[in-house]
Amino acid sequence: MQHAVETQSLTRVFRPKKKREGKVVTALDSVDLRIDRGELFGILGPNGAGKTTILKILSTLLLPTSGKAYVAGFDVAKNLLEVRKRINMVSGGEISGYGLLTVRENLWMFSQFYGLKSKEAHQRIDVLLEKFGLRDKDKEKVRTLSTGQRQKMNVIRGFVTNPEIIFLDEPTLGLDVNAARTVREFVVDWIREDSSRTVLLTTHYMMEADELCNRIAIIDDGKILACDTPHNLKKLVRMNSTLTLSVGGLKDINDFSSIPGIDNFSSAKDAGGNETTLRFILEDESAVSDIVSTVLGKGSKILSLQKTEPTLEDVFIKLVGRGLE
Amino acid sequence: MAVRNDLRLLKSSAWLGWQMEANWTDPFLFATYSIVKPIAGTLILVFMYLVITGGETANDFFSYMYVGNALYMFVAEVLFGVTWVIHDDREHYMTLKHVYIAPMNFYIYIFGRSAIKIAITSFGVLITLAFGVLALGVGIDLGAVDWLLLTASLAVGLLCICILGLAMGGVSFLTAKHSIGINEGLAGVFYVMSGVVFPITILPSWAQTISKFLPVTYWMEVVRRAIEPAVMEGLAASSGYDVTGMGDMSNLTLMLLLLVSAGVFFIMSIGVFRVADNIARKKGKVDWTTAY
Amino acid sequence: MSEGPLMRNLRTIRGRAYPRLIGSTREPSWFFFDVVLPLFTIAGYAYVYRFLEADAEFIGYVVLGGAMTAFWLNILWSMASQLYWEKEIGNLSLYLMAPTSRMSILGGMAVGGLVETTIQAAATVVVGVIAFDVIFSLGSPVTLLVVFVVTMIALYGMGMMFASLYLLLGREAYHLSSLMMEPVYFATGFYFPVRSLGRWAAAGASIIPITLGLDAMRQLIFPVGADDAFLSVNTEIAVLCVLCVVFMVLARYALRYMEHLGKTTGRLTLRWQ
Numbered sequence: 001m002q003h004a005v006e007t008q009s010l011t012r013v014f015r016p017k018k019k020r021e022g023k024v025v026t027a028l029d030s031v032d033l034r035i036d037r038g039e040l041f042g043i044l045g046p047n048g049a050g051k052t053t054i055l056k057i058l059s060t061l062l063l064p065t066s067g068k069a070y071v072a073g074f075d076v077a078k079n080l081l082e083v084r085k086r087i088n089m090v091s092g093g094e095i096s097g098y099g100l101l102t103v104r105e106n107l108w109m110f111s112q113f114y115g116l117k118s119k120e121a122h123q124r125i126d127v128l129l130e131k132f133g134l135r136d137k138d139k140e141k142v143r144t145l146s147t148g149q150r151q152k153m154n155v156i157r158g159f160v161t162n163p164e165i166i167f168l169d170e171p172t173l174g175l176d177v178n179a180a181r182t183v184r185e186f187v188v189d190w191i192r193e194d195s196s197r198t199v200l201l202t203t204h205y206m207m208e209a210d211e212l213c214n215r216i217a218i219i220d221d222g223k224i225l226a227c228d229t230p231h232n233l234k235k236l237v238r239m240n241s242t243l244t245l246s247v248g249g250l251k252d253i254n255d256f257s258s259i260p261g262i263d264n265f266s267s268a269k270d271a272g273g274n275e276t277t278l279r280f281i282l283e284d285e286s287a288v289s290d291i292v293s294t295v296l297g298k299g300s301k302i303l304s305l306q307k308t309e310p311t312l313e314d315v316f317i318k319l320v321g322r323g324l325e
Numbered sequence: 326m327a328v329r330n331d332l333r334l335l336k337s338s339a340w341l342g343w344q345m346e347a348n349w350t351d352p353f354l355f356a357t358y359s360i361v362k363p364i365a366g367t368l369i370l371v372f373m374y375l376v377i378t379g380g381e382t383a384n385d386f387f388s389y390m391y392v393g394n395a396l397y398m399f400v401a402e403v404l405f406g407v408t409w410v411i412h413d414d415r416e417h418y419m420t421l422k423h424v425y426i427a428p429m430n431f432y433i434y435i436f437g438r439s440a441i442k443i444a445i446t447s448f449g450v451l452i453t454l455a456f457g458v459l460a461l462g463v464g465i466d467l468g469a470v471d472w473l474l475l476t477a478s479l480a481v482g483l484l485c486i487c488i489l490g491l492a493m494g495g496v497s498f499l500t501a502k503h504s505i506g507i508n509e510g511l512a513g514v515f516y517v518m519s520g521v522v523f524p525i526t527i528l529p530s531w532a533q534t535i536s537k538f539l540p541v542t543y544w545m546e547v548v549r550r551a552i553e554p555a556v557m558e559g560l561a562a563s564s565g566y567d568v569t570g571m572g573d574m575s576n577l578t579l580m581l582l583l584l585v586s587a588g589v590f591f592i593m594s595i596g597v598f599r600v601a602d603n604i605a606r607k608k609g610k611v612d613w614t615t616a617y
Numbered sequence: 618m619s620e621g622p623l624m625r626n627l628r629t630i631r632g633r634a635y636p637r638l639i640g641s642t643r644e645p646s647w648f649f650f651d652v653v654l655p656l657f658t659i660a661g662y663a664y665v666y667r668f669l670e671a672d673a674e675f676i677g678y679v680v681l682g683g684a685m686t687a688f689w690l691n692i693l694w695s696m697a698s699q700l701y702w703e704k705e706i707g708n709l710s711l712y713l714m715a716p717t718s719r720m721s722i723l724g725g726m727a728v729g730g731l732v733e734t735t736i737q738a739a740a741t742v743v744v745g746v747i748a749f750d751v752i753f754s755l756g757s758p759v760t761l762l763v764v765f766v767v768t769m770i771a772l773y774g775m776g777m778m779f780a781s782l783y784l785l786l787g788r789e790a791y792h793l794s795s796l797m798m799e800p801v802y803f804a805t806g807f808y809f810p811v812r813s814l815g816r817w818a819a820a821g822a823s824i825i826p827i828t829l830g831l832d833a834m835r836q837l838i839f840p841v842g843a844d845d846a847f848l849s850v851n852t853e854i855a856v857l858c859v860l861c862v863v864f865m866v867l868a869r870y871a872l873r874y875m876e877h878l879g880k881t882t883g884r885l886t887l888r889w890q
Contacts (some may be wrong), residue, residue, distance in 0.1 A: 015882075060714060061713055084714060085716040089710075089711075091710075096707040096711055100636065101635075101639065105635070109633070113625075113629050113715035113716075114625070114717070115621075115624055115625030157711075358792060362795070362798070365799040365800035365803045365804075366803070372809050375813065377669045377675070506650040506654060510649070510650075510653070510654055513654060513661075517660045517661050521661070523665050523667075
């Protein structure tokens with residue numbers, strides 16, 4: 001069966017215009033992905049991991065340095081028009097559109113680039129505005145919308161052309177809880193309506209990836225580290241215990257990696273810098289006493305300690321050796 | 326301490342202004358860019374003049390027009406430059422709100438940022454005048470220049486224009502999308518009404534009345550008298566009437582009128598800026614972005 | 618969903634032209650900014666001619682030239698710089714991802730800009746004529762229309778080419794457009810007959826379609842215009858027709874090349890350059 005998206009050794013290298021202006025960055029390094037029709041596929045990774053680069057290549061905005069990428073069976077570097085007819089993309093935090101046009105006019109304008117008849121476009125716009133709670137905003141100029149409303153309009157723009165495959169690049173970035181939930185629920189419903197539809201979603205919100213995606217690829221430094229269902233990914237750390245400590249006054253984390261029985265760990269300081277959250281993936285629970293004594297030996301105070309169920313973040317920590325944020 | 330802080334702010338904002346103005350290209354290209362624009366603008370008038378007079382440039386009116394046009398660069402560019410700082414920070418770099426809430430003197434920041442514009446414009450004016458003297462016979466004799474009068478009038482005039490720019494910058498808080506247009510409109514009023522490229526006496530009488538309230542009118546006349554006294558005397562003599570409408574005024578009177586009119590504009594401009602600033606904060610427009 | 622490439626591209630043109638057409642009605646302040654502001658320059662230059670006791674036609678030249686600057690400004694700021702600006706506000710990637718010809722998107726921008734600017738320029742002419750008592754003598758309106766149409770096609774073709782060439786520019790786009798204001802006003806003879814620049818300079822300036830278009834219009838509108846003409850109207854129409862084709866073809870190739878270059882270097886959707 002033809003894959004909705006397929007990449008073969010996809011590599012993208014960015015070179016600075018002049019050598020002194022920076023270093024060569026390998027944004028994608030031999031990425032192999034196969035995404036089937038009907039999948040809601042997530043790419044999870046921290047900022048700068050290469051998520052957006054993949055989407056730019058798949059949406060024909062960027063050429064790969066080497067390797068191949070196919071969307072709906074078409075080569076993204078050669079069959080541009082065939083790819084473009086079948087896709088659309090929504091990026092979080094975008095402020096696309098013209099402020100002097102109304103919400104409806106903006107959506108209609110973009111639909112025209114896909115050749116939609118005006119009547120059909122307006123019907124779809126009506127349905128989508130209703131679903132996103134923007135029905136009463138359709139005659140308002142875009143520049144008067146709030147950030148959340150504008151982002152919802154942006155999401156509608158992506159779906160109004162009814163693409164076969166949609167790329168969602170951090171679609172809930174900057175949205176409040178309710179607006180983000182509306183977007184997530186819509187995406188799930190949309191893909192359920194038609195099994196030939198495909199969603200490729202990038203995010204650095206683990207909960208979002210966990211809740212939405214059939215399969216997830218974890219990416220870091222341009223490399224795919226693991227690719228499976230959320231359930232199977234969590235199995236990677238299911239045999240391990242996960243220990244989370246809140247520590248006050250921790251000066252360094254130098255000695256933890258040498259403690260026997262620790263598979264991997266991450267640390268994150270709070271905004272004030274006084275409290276550190278340490279998250280350990282343990283191979284052997286007997287390491288707990290060593291961890292505690294190491295913390296206390298550094299003159300730090302343990303504020304809380306708990307054993308937790310494995311999450312995708314634990315998978316990420318196990319694979320990468322640091323947290324997502 | 327406060328003075329030292331202000332000086333440091335002036336220096337760092339001037340440095341920032343230079344980076345923004347010039348670091349988009351290499352210095353040679355930037356210098357070319359800074360020369361080509363004013364020279365080309367001047368050549369339009371030169372050719373208009375040549376077409377009508379059949380090539381005769383050794384003429385007092387030509388020098389009058391040429392020098393006025395060169396000096397007008399200060400009005401247009403400095404006025405624009407000061408307003409542009411606010412527009413650019415707000416609309417393009419989106420840094421205005423960070424600057425605005427910083428515990429510093431906002432006026433000094435704006436003037437520091439604009440200082441480089443004044444320097445670049447001065448360079449353009451000098452090049453244009455040098456081109457006029459060397460290539461077109463514009464009547465400037467360095468030995469006859471009244472340097473004291475020139476320095477005093479330039480200082481008052483530039484300060485007045487800067488403050489006007491600040492007022493326009495304040496207005497741009499409220500009308501960001503059109504701020505540059507409003508600015509050009511004000512510069513346009515000065516171009517037509519202040520005797521920049523033709524004497525105000527050719528204007529309808531109602532327009533001449535307006536002219537006499539504008540500091541730029543007196544500034545043009547004083548600076549011309551300072552740098553081309555022979556031309557101004559020759560123009561008056563050849564016309565047979567008070568062609569500039571200010572021929573019977575002494576330099577001192579003109580300086581006083583410049584000071585008074587500039588002072589009125591200064592107070593009005595500060596008032597406009599403060600009112601606009603206040604309205605902008607009331608309406609929450611200081612950190613608005615209207616880039617559509 | 619759609620009816621094939623032709624309809625898709627026509628709809629693209631309509632869609633992209635729409636914001637420009639509707640823009641004028643949404644923002645009535647255009648009358649001040651686009652009609653009143655140019656009048657200051659026109660007034661300044663008209664008074665210079667008046668002071669020099671030039672023939673009345675020269676004030677007409679200034680009014681016509683001043684109105685035509687609207688088209689050049691539209692080319693610089695709303696065509697050439699447009700894709701750079703679209704990139705900054707996030708629209709460019711959406712345009713480039715759409716299954717439609719980029720030329721149709723540029724065409725939509727051009728059509729919208731042309732209609733919008735024609736209204737502005739006409740308003741400037743009307744106000745200028747009333748303010749300065751300019752007398753037009755329209756002997757051959759059909760030829761004038763032909764001149765205007767071919768000038769505009771060539772000019773907007775040039776604008777489309779500029780838009781393509783500007784595609785990868787950052788802040789340089791602003792400065793480049795700024796640099797092409799006064800020098801072009803001068804070289805194309807917006808405010809004086811271009812012939813006075815000399816034959817070779819005028820021939821060089823003819824690469825900008827407004828040069829010949831304006832020269833031809835002056836000949837057709839003012840009785841003594843032919844005395845100041847650079848070339849005959851027919852020759853100018855012929856050259857303008859060639860420029861139409863050249864700029865359209867160059868625009869297409871430039872757009873394709875720059876898009877490819879942008880996708881190769883990764884600068885196509887890069888902001889804050």
